[in-house]
Amino acid sequence: MPAASQVQYTIDSDNRDVEINTTVRLDCDISSSSCPVNSWRLPNWPLPEDVEVLNVRDSIGEIEDYSIEGNMLSLETNRGERRTSETVKINFRINREAEEVYRGLRKREFSLPGFSGERTFGEVQMDNVISGRTTYGFETSYGKDHFNFTGTGPVQIRLKAGKGNRTEYFEFFGDRPEGNHSLAYEIPVAMTGQVQNFKRFPVAVMDPETFNRSVGLWSAGEYIGGSIKIRRNLEEEFTPILAHEVVHGLNDRVLNWDQTRSSYIDEGTGKYVEYLVKIKLQGRDRVREVFGDDVTYTVQRDDGRYRITLPSQGDRERLWKYYRDDMDFMKAWSPVEYPDERRFGYAYSELIIKNFIVNSNGSMRDIYSIDPGKKVDSNEEKWSIYSEKIDLRPCDYSNRQRFEKCLDRINNYNYSVYRASEIDRGSNRIMIEDIDVPEREEVRNPFDFSPDNSTAEKISSNSFSTWLRNILQALRDLLSS
Structure with a gap:
């Protein structure tokens, strides 16, 4: 049995199959009286599904004494002169096509064994590789058509590849959205202080039917394994939602120590940056409050003026009850684990981040300095x-007035917005600058809107003929009465 070992992988992947060359170094304990030895046994080495073993060799030659049961390979090296180390090479092919994410965006996933506490490293050759993610504790780098990784123990790798419509920060698959969406990247990078180590985020812009099947009806976007899926036809919501998913992509590495399924920090930072992008693009008075009041404003469109009403994100009474009943499900909350509490959970998560910014006079970047230096799987x-x-x-006061005042302060706070003007991925150096946020006059009239079921109410028309018809009809109605 090996006393200390390391594993190296050389992987060649294309759309049809994957060939993996595994080099396992086996050592014996030189402090033991039984070292050096004539041979080593390597029992129960995991293999992927749909695998075809091509050859197994050591320093002496071909190894014939091996067996495969299920997906486990067991072998014994060739006997020879007594030695302190041996190298075993296991070459195999995975006969499985790359899975298509959406219209040319493909993915490969690898689960590679390694020895606990010992080095595991390697390179994946893959045409048009764009992005990916690995197990906690692994360092990664990207080059033209290749991906490198190094760490300890077993590793899981997800890679995305393809040729889409490239912009400076994104590679779009499916429909390329109109306009410049650079703020969807520059604001998240500036606010989090994080930079991913691949050049662009691949983004699948999906038609609603495909998105619903892949992600779900309740969502507008999803980040997973190095790529983003986003629903088409979001109009003015596209850039804020894209920014939200970019935050998840940036969090993916820096918060990789968090092995729980709870997501109040991940979703809270995403919602906060989404809010900042919205106030930059739409104005402070045109964005929903969190556990606050309904927001009402007017817009001028081609066919007239409309009054828009945005209900609050999260119900204030529901939050008050959560605290008074001493509930604590937010410790384990995620939109997947608690589907009936999605609205409340998203709003609560955003409230955590906003409250931190307001009351600590801190920066969102300070959140990322919290790192226990180990994996954590307990909520x-x-x-x-x-x-x-x-x-x-946040705002958990037994006094109702203090509770209300705390929420009002958070909703009325003048949050600063920054964008990354220069980004150096090599040194993780970011130059940031302030962004001016437009201020617009808000229309507030308690008699003019129905906050529960109305989001847009036409209040005037640009058409003179329409206006005249309405006056004439009013006169007819008056005469007939």
């Missing part, structure tokens, strides 16, 4: 770690 432990620096029960 209670994660909550405890974040609670040391962040108030995870």
